[in-house]
Amino acid sequence: MSDQSVRLQAGLNNVGSYQVSGIPFLTGGLTAPSASATPANAVPLVVQFPSVTQKIIIHNNCGSDYPLRVGFSANGVKGSNYWLVEAHQTNGKSNDRIELRVKADKIYLLGHDATHNTTDIYVAAELTGIQPGFVLTDAYSGSAGIG
Numbered sequence: 001m002s003d004q005s006v007r008l009q010a011g012l013n014n015v016g017s018y019q020v021s022g023i024p025f026l027t028g029g030l031t032a033p034s035a036s037a038t039p040a041n042a043v044p045l046v047v048q049f050p051s052v053t054q055k056i057i058i059h060n061n062c063g064s065d066y067p068l069r070v071g072f073s074a075n076g077v078k079g080s081n082y083w084l085v086e087a088h089q090t091n092g093k094s095n096d097r098i099e100l101r102v103k104a105d106k107i108y109l110l111g112h113d114a115t116h117n118t119t120d121i122y123v124a125a126e127l128t129g130i131q132p133g134f135v136l137t138d139a140y141s142g143s144a145g146i147g
Contacts, residue, residue, distance in 0.1 A: 010129040022054050022126020030121040032068055032109040039078045044069075044110040047123050052130040053104050059097040060085045061120040067112040068121060070098060077110040084112060088120075105132035 010017045032045045060068040064087060071082035088096040111118035 010131075014130075017052075017054075017128040017130055022128065023051070025049060025053075025125040025127050026123070028120075028122040030109070030119075030123065032111045032118045032121060034111040034113055034115055034117050035069070035078070037114050039110075039114075042078055042110055044071075044074050044077045044108040046074075046106055046108055048106045049104070049125055049127060049132065051105070051127045051132060053102060053125045054128050055126040056100045056102060056104065056107060057097060057124040058085055058100075058107070058109070059122040059124075060087055060118065061096070061122060062087045062118050063090075063120070064116070066116050066118040068118045069108075069110040069112050071108050071110075072102075072104060072106075074108055077108045082110070087118070103130075 027047065030045060030047070033042060036042045058068070058070050060066075062068070066087050068085045068087075069077040069082040070085055071077040073081075076082055083098055083100075085098050086094040086096050088094060107123070109118075109121060
């Protein structure tokens with residue numbers, strides 16, 4: 001007994017959307033503004049994905065010692081709910097990349113240094129067929145550990 005009016009579609013809880021290989025997304029040479037002396041006034045760089053992610057990789061290839069804040073809201077990276085990605089070191093002994101297996105349609109990047117921008121950032125992602133904003137909203141306020 002089947003109902004022709006019921007159609008399967010990609011969604012946040014659709015397992016098949018995450019079992020298949022992701023659609024590639026690559027961008028490089030990004031510059032995140034500095035956190036500034038007053039982080040609350042800083043304006044983070046937003047990387048908007050064309051669809052919901054299943055994995056995100058961020059590489060801070062900045063040759064200087066300028067770490068990068070990564071989060072899921074502007075308030076998160078301006079406050080205390082972010083992941084710190086160290087600057088790339090030529091000796092290869094830094095934590096200059098992060099891999100996140102998350103459902104997101106955007107990320108926020110902000111230089112951790114108060115006076116210098118963090119340059120040469122690369123972002124790679126595996127995308128699903130789920131349209132952005134399907135269920136994800138701007139509810140990530142940067143509070144309660146959701147950065």
